[in-house]
Amino acid sequence: MNYSDWHTHSSYCRHATGNLEQYVKAAINKKLSVIGLSAHFPYDVLDGIENMPHREYSMPNDELDSFVFNAINLREKYKNKISVKIGFELDFVEKQVDKHHKYLKKYTNQIDYIIGSIHNLDVSLFPDLFAFDDIRFLKHYDKFEDTDDIYMSYFKTMQAMIDSNQFHFTTIGHFDLPKKFKIVPNNKELIMEEGIKALKMAKKRDVVVEINTSGLRKPIKEQYPSEEFIKEMFNLGIDVVLGSDAHHPNEIAYEFELLTELLKRIGYEKLAHFDKMTKTYIKI
Ligand SMILES: [Zn+2]
Ligand SMILES: [Zn+2]
Helix, strand or coil: CCCEECCECCHHHCCCCCCHHHHHHHHHHCCCCEEEEEEECCCCCCCCCCCCCHHHCCCCHHHHHHHHHHHHHHHHHCCCCCEEEEEEEEECCHHHHHHHHHHHHHHCCCCCEEEEECCCECCCCCCCCECCCCHHHHHHHHHCCCCHHHHHHHHHHHHHHHHCCCCCCCEECCCCHHHCCCCCCCCHHHHHHHHHHHHHHHHHHCCEEEEEHHHHHCCCCCCECCHHHHHHHHHHCCCEEEECCECCHHHCCCCHHHHHHHHHHHCCCEEEEEECCEEEEEEC
């Protein structure tokens, strides 16, 4: 099986280990057919990040050119061995979509896909953005009356992301991320309902949902999204890609065999594939 891994980070993202070439080489060693280089799009162009350690989350804006330039060179250098795809993991911050897209515009001819992700919530409890998936902010969870409020705010933000005409993306990243630290919903039915609402919107907009295996390396020990959500996705006819969210070259294609088996068991027969923001398919 020639796997495609659409979600990786590198030393450009500060908190990840290994340069771009080490990821490409590791992917070739693992006999992948596609390696997606998907750096976090810079945070330093946003407001409300003063209390967030954003310098540890992404490259600064002035390294964007270097990232794209290096990725293009690697795509050329290894074209006979692997297909290198270039993308970004782009945060959706509802009130600041234009700030990101102003800089993103320059690269639209080079990039193959964009993962739309939510790592920060804009909630009235905090003056700045709340980086809910950073373990150092776990201590703020008890400021919420009910931790389900985090899930609700998260899925409402995701619905706004899918609904936004200004926000351009191909793929929803780590769909049910608030479960990361094993804080599961109290009212599961309500949260499922909110997630399914987002999925129905995703189908309508024709964006894909990634099956992100990094959750298996986190306290929840489960991929994003859960099997229950993947079954809903299949029934809705939503396309999927696989992503390891590797932060080290060793994590490339992490547990892809396991997840491919799960997808087949649920009924999936093909995976999505992106080339210059256009979707095609590969059989599994
Ligand atoms: Zn992410
Ligand atoms: Zn990521």
